[in-house]
Amino acid sequence: MHPFKATTRDWLVYTLLGIVADALDTVLTAISPPKRPQGSFLPSDIDNLSNAELLELRKSAPKLHPQAGVVRLTSGTVAKPSQDMDEDAPDPSEANALDRVFSExxxxxxxxxxVIKGEWNFIIVMDYIDGPTLAQVWPTLSTWRKCLVAFTLRRYVRQLRRLQAPPGAPPGPLTVQGPARICESPVFGAVQSHRGPFASYAELSAFFNDRHRRVLDVRNVPQDDPVRRDLFDDSKPLVLTHQDINLRNIVVGEGGRLWLIDWAWAGYYPPWFEYVAMDTQNESARVSGTDDEFWKMLIPFICGPYFRQYRWLAMMSLALCWV
Structure with a gap:
């Protein structure tokens, strides 16, 4: 369901389906609380190796994908370079996000x-999740199984939205120490996907509202037009968002468990960023791994039908092309 084609009726249907799904999630969680896979708590096969040994091992480790920087370090681990936009980042934001999601x-x-400090970045050593991606499995699933996948992903997003930014924490990448960081997100547009840093939520809102005003000025929209009062939606707290949920970033593990990987763009953003980012990432089959229209229809169910926010962003998207 593309936001521009969505009607009030579509919004109502998705909203009601979400309410029912969340009620079912609450009941299922009360009856049988989900548990983390036991293997996550077992020792790792790199525990007895030094940082120097791991860095040396990485030099000859095979890549998991020809164009990716992730290598199969050992049978149980992979190594991935941090992707922070800040050259002097004191810690890797992706590892910070994974730690919070794992613990909470x-x-x-x-x-x-x-986490190993390299010459130019950090090297994140993490568990290797064995299994095909959901992009590989998706065509073989029945409609019912696809709906169960969407329900599971909605439960994941619901958990993420409970992880609010700590008081005073700036929007964007998670940092244990240091100032606000440059934000990278599909929401900022294709021309320049990184902006900031933003010292506060108000500063993030001001950036978008200023771009919104500049577009209206270019289009000679009257000052008393109601569209000028339609501003950036910062009505909800900043929450942890993944921002790259697509079929290639979901691994189908043992027993059909869905693992969410690649948290490089994760950060604290308004809840509707997850919807816009997911819808944007899944417009291209090259990125998402599928052209399946049913998958695209499930996105508003997974993340919530934030059609209005998407249309607002699209209306002022010209201003996101300006530096």
């Missing part, structure tokens, strides 16, 4: 086993 949710994610 039951979402299956790779456990971070080691």
């Amino acid at each position: 949710t039951t979402i299956p994610v790779p456990r971070v086993r080691r």
Whole structure:
């Protein structure tokens, strides 16, 4: 369901389906609380190796994908370079996000086993999750199984939205120490996907509202037009968002468990960023791994039908092309 084609009726249907799904989630959680896979708590096969040995091992480790920087370090681990936009970042934001998700949710994610400071970045050593991606499995699933996948992903997103930014924490990448960081998100547009840093939520809102005003000025929209009062939606607290949920970033593990990987763009953002980012990432089959229209229809169910926010962003998207 593309936001521009969505009607009030569509919004109502998705909203009601979400209410029913969340009620079912609450009941299922009370009856049988989800548990993290036991393997996540077992020792790792790199525990007895030094940082120097791991860095040396990485030099000859095979890549998991020809164009990716992730390598199969050992039978149980992978190594991935940090992707922070800040050259002087004191810690890797992806590892920070994974640590918080691992410790405060039951979402299956790779456990971070080691963070090593390299010459130019950090090397994150984490568990290797064996299994095909959902992109590979999706065409073989029945409609019912696809709906169960969407329900599971909605439960994951619901858990993430309970992880609010700590008081005073700036929007964007998670940082244990140091100032606000440059934000990278599909929400900022294709021309320049990184902005900031933003010292506060208000500063993030001001950035978008200023771009909104500049577009209206270019289009000579009258000052008393109601559209000028339609501002950036910062009505909800900043929450942890993944921002790259697509079929290629979901691994189908043992027993059909869905593992959420690649948290490089994760950060604290308004809840509707997850919807916009997911819808944007899944417009291209090259990125998402599928052209399946049913998958695209499930996105508003998984993340919530934030059609209005998407249309607002699209209306002022010209201003996101400006530096």
